[in-house]
Amino acid sequence: MSQPVALVTGGNRGIGLAIAQELKDQGFLVVITHRSGSAPVGFESISMDVTSTKSVDDGFTSIEEKFGFPEVVVANAGITRDGLVMRMSDEDFVDVIDTNLTGAFRVARRATRGLLKLKKGRLIFVGSVVGSVGAAGQVNYSASKSGLVGMARSFAKELGSRGITANVVAPGFVKTDMTAELDTKRRDEIEAAVPLARFCSPQEVAGVVAFIASEKAGYITGAVIPVDGGLGMGH
Ligand SMILES: NC(=O)c1ccc[n+]([C@@H]2O[C@H](COP(=O)([O-])OP(=O)(O)OC[C@H]3O[C@@H](n4cnc5c(N)ncnc54)[C@H](OP(=O)(O)O)[C@@H]3O)[C@@H](O)[C@H]2O)c1
Structure with a gap:
């Protein structure tokens, strides 16, 4: 049997790279x-900008030609443009x-x-946990992340009868470049709010992503799976 293909957007660093490594370890x-x-060395890679339909389409076409259809697709690419709402520009909102x-x-549709x-x-x-609980300074980001929940659940309903699942994995605060710029005070506040008291x-x-990608998770769809140290408990 040929090796199943998994695609991870934004897999060159941070959470995406860890997901790529874990899926590789799973075969x-x-x-x-x-x-x-x-x-990064050791992975097949293609250039893709998820803000461009053409780039997404070209990327998938190239993967399909070289490796076959990806059966696990992880939409991980993401950005922040934090700022208080009174100062948040249209551009900061729309870009996020x-x-x-x-x-x-774009990625899920093409997949x-x-x-x-x-x-x-x-x-x-x-x-993100912020998609459920919100965050001051992240009106744009939290809207984008809660939007993913409705979208995943709609994919789940539309495609479930074809054996396709759609789920959201919602991390709390993770040690990556995205959180590296938080100052010590904010870092301490976050750790104090997280029941597990750490990033x-x-x-x-x-x-968790690798579990959802596995055969064992075949009956899980439309779920939001928290990996947040208890920060979003109850939401
Ligand atoms: N870190 C956290 O605490 C945290 C918590 C909850 C959720 N998340 C989510 O987890 C995901 C990964 O976050 P991270 O912390 O690993 O972030 P990161 O270290 O900043 O990496 C972000 C990744 O997304 C890619 N990306 C950004 N815009 C893109 C675009 N237009 N097209 C293609 N790729 C693009 C980046 O590519 P380049 O290298 O080319 O910039 C990079 O690979 C994001 O969706 C983020 O919202 C993170």
């Missing part, structure tokens, strides 16, 4: 996307939605073509 042929610069929500839609042919598959969206590692998110 997938992993293709990661990168926007510029070089891709375009990458985090519309970008995930569906192959998944329908395979008659199975996993769409996995990397959301998450990218590998802890990756382990």
Whole structure:
């Protein structure tokens, strides 16, 4: 049997790279996307910008030609443009939605073509605890992440009868470049609010994504799976 293909957007660093490594360890042929610069050693990679429909389409076409249809697709690429609402520009709002929500839609829509042919598959969206609980300074980001929940559940309903699942994995605060700029005071506040009293590692998110990607998770769809140290408990 040929090796199943998994695609991870934004897999060149941070949570995406940890997910790529974990899926590789689970036996997938992993293709990661990168926007510029070089891709990490040891992975198949293609250039893709999720804000461009053409770039997403070209990327999938190239993967399909070289490796076959991806049966696990992890929409992980994301950005922040934090700022208090009174100072948040249209551009800051729209850019975050375009990458985090519309970008995930572009990827999942294009992936569906192959998944329908395979008659199975996993769409996995990397959301955030902030999509449920909100965050001051992140009106744009939290809107994009809660948008993923409705979107994943709609994919789940539309494609479930074809053996395709769609789920959101919702991390709390994870040690990556995205959170590296938080000052010590904010860091301390976050750790004080998290029942497990620490940040998450990218590998802890990756382990959950790999489980959802596995055969064992075949009856889980439309779910939001928290990996947040208890921060969003009850939401
Ligand atoms: N870190 C956290 O605490 C945390 C918590 C909850 C959820 N998340 C979510 O987890 C995901 C990964 O976050 P991270 O912390 O690993 O972030 P990161 O270290 O900043 O990495 C972000 C990744 O997304 C890629 N990306 C951004 N815009 C893109 C675009 N238009 N097209 C293609 N790729 C693009 C980046 O590519 P380049 O290298 O080319 O920039 C990079 O690979 C994001 O969706 C984020 O919202 C993170």
